[in-house]
Amino acid sequence: MLYRKTRGFRLFMVFNFCILTLVMLAIGFPFLHLLAVSFSESAAILGGKVTVYPIGFTIDAYLRIFDHPSIMQGFKNSLIQTVLGTSISLFMTTICAYPLSKKFLKGRKAFILIIMFTMFFSGGLIPTYLVVKSIGLIDTIWAVVLPFCITPYYLLLMMTFFQGIPESLEEAAMVDGLNPLQILFKIVIPLSKPVMAAITMFLMVYYWNNWFNSMIYLNSSKMHPVMMIVRNIVAGADLASMGSGIGQNDINTLSSASLKSAVIMVTMIPVLIVFPFAQKHFAKGVMLGAVKG
Template identity: 40%
Template sequence: MGHLQSRGDRLFDGANILLLGLITLIVLYPLIFVLSASFSNPAYILEGRLWLWPKGLTLTSYERVFQNPFVITGYLNTLRYTLIGTTLNVVLTICAAYPLSRKDFAGRGAFTVYFTVTMFFSGGLIPTYLLIKSLGLINSFWAVILPGAVSMWNIIIMRTFFQNIPVEIQESAHMDGCSNLRLLVRIVLPLSLPVVAVMVLFYGVGHWNAFFNALMYVSEAGKHPLQLVMRGILLQNQMGAMVGASEGSVEQIVAGEGVKYAIIVVASAPILVLYPLLQRYFVKGVMIGAIKG
């Protein structure tokens, strides 16, 4: 016989469903609106006649986006920054977290404290800029990647995950003559796929959305990431060249409205595709990595 809910329980469940449904609508509506606007005639957007579904269905905005060389270049640059940067981030995080997770690593407490201090204090913007300049990294690919090459917060999460792997497995491997490097590659990492996937998601999203390092250290337009190109389009209203109209004209304003929504969709699509693929690892990786401090 199934469990019979009291009237209070039913009211509580109903209120939860209504509240969660309302929150879902609040979150989904802007996403659906942006997607619909990108496929709609820009005139309907400016007139306020677009509410949910596309009106005057057209692909003109996307055609203008992909015909713009700065957008394509920015997209390729962002892909390169994200792929190489995320790979470097994950490798460095593993290299730092694994030794700190080992009880037989002399001085791990001192190193942990030393690294943790960087979470609360930094040199500031001007010293960082002078450092990047003295290293000869201005206007280079590495100026975007290296300043944020590793996150101490992510090191702590991964270190905690490694600490939850049974010590007996590692001791058995050592008894069989397994070196520390082989132990990490052959045993620890295959057991740590959930937390590695979380790190890939964290770092990947960070690189994809990043623009500040490029804004500060890269002045060449050909090396700008997509987010910096979007910043120029959305904030500085540089639509004339993209839509083939004179600056400030009515045609530019109308066409630019559709282009703004199209470029937002283009910039967000890879992350929206990546997240469902890593979602099954996400909760497990974060929860296990946060069990211990």
């Protein structure tokens, strides 16, 4: 659709540009500030001189992070939790959403209402903990993966997307002799790459940032993900161990603020690397899943 470049249209574009610029600055400034602090020396940080560019450039904070054994172990734990949790969640969500997308399924509306009910009401933290403990999952990786492997919102989003796939394709596949599972994996899933990419991105971010469930269900510090370690460092609980071994000559170039900022930046890297590759499918999948039905 073509718009005439009237005076009102130009004013709208100027207003829109100003609003988007303010939003971009509001989002980008904290990121740039943390990046600058992570590369700045202690005197400049304590003096409040650091804004969006480093003063007294130093990489000592990053060197200290990668010398810390808990950080590297935390990265390994987070990677395992993210890959395992995302894979299981995506598989479970897919095989649950596909049958619910079929209108001829008996009791379909009742199942959907039950799923929607769980979006607004839950058993709470204590009952969930007791259930996880009663089946022997405490202090295992399954405690932070299995109880949260299906999210109702993502299930409904994928179900809505599946409903938008023409039934004629599935009917033609059935005529060719495919069973429902073959239709799902050979026809439906290849056509659902946008919504799959969107939900995968959501799940990866969730499991990568999931420190609270680890704090509740994992007692052994050796199993803590990197975000749990970051939380302890930011709270000051683990900062002393990171600072141990710093000589007197390092005091001027390394501070708790730079350590905290460097840890936050390092843990953001995996998401920042993955997101650009999934952005196209991410936006398309969210939009299609929201309007089809």
